Structures are given as C-alpha cells and as structure tokens.
Amino acid sequence: MADCEATGDPTAREDCRFTLAQGLLDQPEALQAALAQVSEPDSRDLLLLRLAVAAPARSGPLCAQVQSAPARDKCRQVLGRPHLSTQPPPGPSGGTPPGSPAAGPPPGSPGGEAPPVPAP
Amino acid sequence: MIALLLVLAACGTGTPSPDPAGQALAPWPDDPTALLARCATEPFPELATTCRVQAAARLATLGKVDQADATCARVPEGTWRQECHFRVGEELSQAGDVAQAAAQCGQAGWFAQRCITHAAWRMRRSGEVNPRSPDPALEGDRELLLAAVQAGLAAHADPGVAGEGRDVFQAAWGRTLYRGSGHADPRAAHTTAERGPALRTGWAVEAARIEMSAPRTTTRTDPVNLVATLRSAWRQGTVLSGAPDPSPPPERYAPLQIGPQDQGVPHLPLYGGGLRLVGETVDEDADIAILEAVYGWPELGAAPFEAWLADPRPRVRWTAARLLPLAARESHGGDPDGGRARLDRALSAARDPVLRRLLAAQAPRPGPPP
Numbered sequence: 001m002a003d004c005e006a007t008g009d010p011t012a013r014e015d016c017r018f019t020l021a022q023g024l025l026d027q028p029e030a031l032q033a034a035l036a037q038v039s040e041p042d043s044r045d046l047l048l049l050r051l052a053v054a055a056p057a058r059s060g061p062l063c064a065q066v067q068s069a070p071a072r073d074k075c076r077q078v079l080g081r082p083h084l085s086t087q088p089p090p091g092p093s094g095g096t097p098p099g100s101p102a103a104g105p106p107p108g109s110p111g112g113e114a115p116p117v118p119a120p
Numbered sequence: 121m122i123a124l125l126l127v128l129a130a131c132g133t134g135t136p137s138p139d140p141a142g143q144a145l146a147p148w149p150d151d152p153t154a155l156l157a158r159c160a161t162e163p164f165p166e167l168a169t170t171c172r173v174q175a176a177a178r179l180a181t182l183g184k185v186d187q188a189d190a191t192c193a194r195v196p197e198g199t200w201r202q203e204c205h206f207r208v209g210e211e212l213s214q215a216g217d218v219a220q221a222a223a224q225c226g227q228a229g230w231f232a233q234r235c236i237t238h239a240a241w242r243m244r245r246s247g248e249v250n251p252r253s254p255d256p257a258l259e260g261d262r263e264l265l266l267a268a269v270q271a272g273l274a275a276h277a278d279p280g281v282a283g284e285g286r287d288v289f290q291a292a293w294g295r296t297l298y299r300g301s302g303h304a305d306p307r308a309a310h311t312t313a314e315r316g317p318a319l320r321t322g323w324a325v326e327a328a329r330i331e332m333s334a335p336r337t338t339t340r341t342d343p344v345n346l347v348a349t350l351r352s353a354w355r356q357g358t359v360l361s362g363a364p365d366p367s368p369p370p371e372r373y374a375p376l377q378i379g380p381q382d383q384g385v386p387h388l389p390l391y392g393g394g395l396r397l398v399g400e401t402v403d404e405d406a407d408i409a410i411l412e413a414v415y416g417w418p419e420l421g422a423a424p425f426e427a428w429l430a431d432p433r434p435r436v437r438w439t440a441a442r443l444l445p446l447a448a449r450e451s452h453g454g455d456p457d458g459g460r461a462r463l464d465r466a467l468s469a470a471r472d473p474v475l476r477r478l479l480a481a482q483a484p485r486p487g488p489p490p
Contacts, residue, residue, distance in 0.1 A: 011140045011163045018164075042141035046164070049145075053166035056199065070145045077170050084203060088230045 001037035014043060018050050025055055035065070045071035056084035140164075152178040156191065169195055173204045180211035185220045188212075192227075202229040206238075213239035216246065218265060222272025222285060232276050236285045240292035241391050251297050251308040251319070258297075258308060262315050265293055291389040294318025298326035302364030306354050310402060317388040317398045320406050324413035325371065325391075327353060330362035332417050346417070347424050350410045354403075371416030374446055377481070381438055381474045397435040407431075408439050415443045422448040422459045429466055429475060441470070441478035 004016035017038060024031040038044040045066050052059035056078050063075035078084060144167050149155050152175050159171035176191035188211075192204035209224035218239070225235035249261040269289045273282040294315065298304060304327035309319035327350050353360050373392025386398040396412045399405030407428075414424045425447060428440035444466060448459025463479065470476045 010138060014140055014164065040141065042139070042145055046141040046144050050164055050166040053170055053200075068145060070147050073147065074145070074167070074170065077174065081203065083206075083231055083234050084199060086230070 001034050014046060017043070017047050021047055021051055022054060025051065025058060041067055049074055052078050056081075057087070059085070148174060150178070152182065152184075152187075165196075169200045173200060173207055176204050177207040177211050180208040180224075181215060183212075183215050183217060185212065185217065189224070199230075202227075202231045205229075206231045206235040209235045210238045210242060214242045214244055216244045218243055218245075218289070219268035219272055222269040222289075224272075225285065226273045226276045226281070229277075232273070232278070232281050233284060236273070236281070236288050237393060240285075240288045241295075243289070243292050243296055245293075245296050249297070250301065251303070251305050251323070253308075255308075255311070259313070259315065262290065262293055266290060288389045290315070291318045291321065292391075294320075294322035295325060295391060296322070298322035299329070300365045300368045301326060302330065302362045304330055304353070304360040306359075306406075307357055309406070310357070312402060316402060317386075317405055317409070320402075320409040321388060321390065321396070321412065323354075324350060324406070324409040325416065327360045328410075328413040328416060329365075329368055329371070330360045333365075334362055346414055346420060347410055350413070351407065354406045354410070371413075372418050372450070374412070374415055374443060377442060379474075379477065379481075381434075381478075385435065397439055399435055400433070404433050404436060407433075407436050411436070411439050411443060415447060418447070418450055420447070422462045426462060426466060429470065429479075434472075434474070437472065438474055438478060441466075441475045442481075445479055445481065 001017060001020060004013050004020065007013040007016050017034075021031060021034050024034055035044060035047065038047060045068050048062045048066050049071050052062040052075055055062075059075070059078040063072070063079050066072050066075050140163055144162065144164055148158060148171065155171065155175040155178065159168050159175055162168035162171055172191050172195050176188045176195075179188040179191060188208045192201060192208060195201045195204045205224045205227040209221045209228060212218075212224060213221035221239045221243075222236075225232050225239055228235040249257055251258075253261075266286050266289060269285050270282050273285045276282065295318070297308075297319070299322065304323055306323050306327075309316065309323045311319065328346060331346055331349055349360075352358065370391065373390060374394045375392075376394050378395070382395075382397070387395040388398055390396055390412065397408055399408050411425060411428060414420060422444050425440040425444040429437050429444070431437040431440070445463055448463045467476065467479050470479060
C-alpha cells in the first residue's frame, strides 16, 4: 500500500490499492494489514466495496468492515443476493443451481428453487 | 442532488475528481436517467457495473424493457451480466410483463432457474381473467402465458430450463388467480385438465387466508376445523368469501424435500421453492392442496396433520407426514398438545416405512416443549 501513496492522481491511487488488495484475497491476514494502511475512511470503504463486487463469495466479511452508510447501502446490492456467491460447476453446460431438477426432484417433475428473496 | 452536483462538477471541469472515493460512495439518484448518467462517469469499473445493474432494474420497474436490456448489455459478461438480467426479469414480472420477464430470465445464465422462481411468484396479472371466468377463457389465459414463458426461455443453453419455467409459471398462475381476491370459489378447480392442480392450490391458499382472517370463525380455537371447513367447501362447491387484500402477506412455506417416494409421481411447484405431490384424483389432489395450504399458518401447529397420517391414500398421508414434523418444530404456541409429543406419538404408531422416514426426517430440534 505504501507504494500506492506515492501516486499523485487520486483515482490512480485508489486503483493501485485495489489491484494490490485483490491479490491478497486469499491471504486474510495480509489483506487486513493492507486495509489497515488505508487511513482515509472513504477510501477504505471504497476498497472494501470494490473487492466485494469483484468477489461476491467473499462479500460477507468484506462488507462487515464497511463504515459509512452509503457504502453499507451499496454493499447490500451484493449481500442481499446470496446467489451471487454460488458458482456453476465445471462442465459444458455450466450445470444447474442447487435445488434444481438435477439436484433431486424425480424425472419428469419440476425442480425446486431457492425461496424468493426481496430485491435490495 | 449532491451526488448529481458532484458528477456534473467532475464532468464540467474535465479534470479528475479530488475525492474519487467520496464521489463513488455518494448515494445513487432514484431517477434511472440520472442514474445512468452517474454510471457513465463512474471511474471504478466495479461500481460502474453495480450502478448499471441498479439502473437496469429501475428501468424495468418502469416497463422500459429495451433500455433495461441495453443497460445490461453494457455490464461485463459473467456473474454481473447474469445478475442484471435476473433483476430485470424480476422487476418486469412484477410490473406485469411476464413475456419479457421470461426472456430476461432466459439470458440470466446460471441464475435462470432462480430468476424463473422469483419472476413467477412475483407475477402480476391484468385481472381480466379470474376463477369465475368460463373454462375457455381460463384455458386461453393459461396457454397464452405458458407460450410466452416457453418462448422467452427457449434460448437458454440448458434445455430443461424452459420446461421448468413452464411448470413454475403455471403453478404461480393458479395462485395469482385466487390469492387476495377474497373469493374462494372452488368450481374452476374441479377440473381434470392440466391446470387443475395449480388452481386447487390457488383456491386452497385463498380459502385458508379468508378463514384465518375471519374473526367470527372458530378456526383459531380449533385448528383442525380449518381443514374440515375447507374440505366441506370443496365437496359442496361452497364459495368462501372475505375481505380482499391486494397484497396479502406471504404464508409460511415448506422447504424443498424430495425422497424416494417422489420418484415417478407428478408434483406441483409451490411458493417458496417447494413441491407438493399431485393426487391421483381431483378430490385427493384437493385434500393435498388443503394440507399444504394449512401449513401456511404456523399458529395452527401440527394438530391438523395428525389424523391424515392414517389416510388410505399414500400421497395424502405422505404429505401429512412431511408437514407434521415441520409444523411441530416451528409451531409458535398454537399447538397445545406440544409438537414433540405429537410427533413421538405419530412415529410410534406409523407402520408405513415411507411415513416413518418422513416423520423422522424433520424431527424437532432438542429443546423445551413449546
């Protein structure tokens, strides 16, 4: 993160932080250390939000650290849609979601689905 | 307004914003045109993506299908493009444009089946057809809807999606016809046609709502009465009437639960993602629909299902055996005999192995009796 601070352009600085943090998504402790180096609250929230959108499966712990109300509101667009965290299994057709006919219901019968959830 | 001023300021000067983080986090405007303008100036691709998804959903709410679709097309391919079509499909269905909603679900990729579920159960219909309409009008409405759904979903890579969409939308059609109308007339549901199971569930759900909303009945003090009242209305063709409710609160729903006994037996999708067995006759199917509808009311506890465990018709007793443990576990003080005691009694009496497995599958969590 220290390298990013030398970047003069504010947008480029945010991008630098994001690129660095994205590379640390699989290293929780290193990611936390990097986040702690971002002193401006809005920049930290922006970084957390961008990471959550880029990796919805990890959005829970990321969005839990967001501080400002607007950032929390934008995080809900990810958190309120739990299917975003699901991944199709490898295969030519991409598979079908859990609860679909392939996952259980008898042949010739319609499949089930996750209960409707309110839109964010 | 502040957000718009920030955007305009950034655009007007042509220079980078001194506070891109603050600008990116500023609340989005409600108006979709202003929101799209905001998305266009968003310097961070992740936020531009979610901004466009939100704008597309709002455009769909207003029925602006082409603009919503074009907005989704500007979202990068993959998870968020599929999510965009999912959101648009949901909103269009709620706005009454089911054909376009299905077409959007057809573009939702991995999320298509979830999109179908959400769109179907949120579906709004014109109200021109109702359960009192002549059979040809009802059938024509159903066919029109299902043709549109199948056409919309035909392009999906998974050929099973269109068939599933047809089944779910048909079930939701039956529910939408009755639900909240305040008029549970069973006559249209006394049919052997394909639409029958969906209409029977629609009728049973509305009949239960009407009875449970009526303070004059004894249903609340004797929960078994609700089943008896609905069965009597069904057999005699009695119309149950009550106050209409354009937006009735959703009833409790059972989770999807499939076992070996379901193999080769027809099912009807239910609100919430579950499935119910379809009876071998119209009357048997009505009994199953009634039991499923009664489960929607947690205050009735597990009592309404107990007597049905001994029903000679396998599909009826299996339905009761699936619902009783769920109701026992989730009863909220409305079951004076105690859900656990009721379940223990049912388990010790059950001889049918399917019944025993179903009853044991959802045993209540350990804890004090309700």
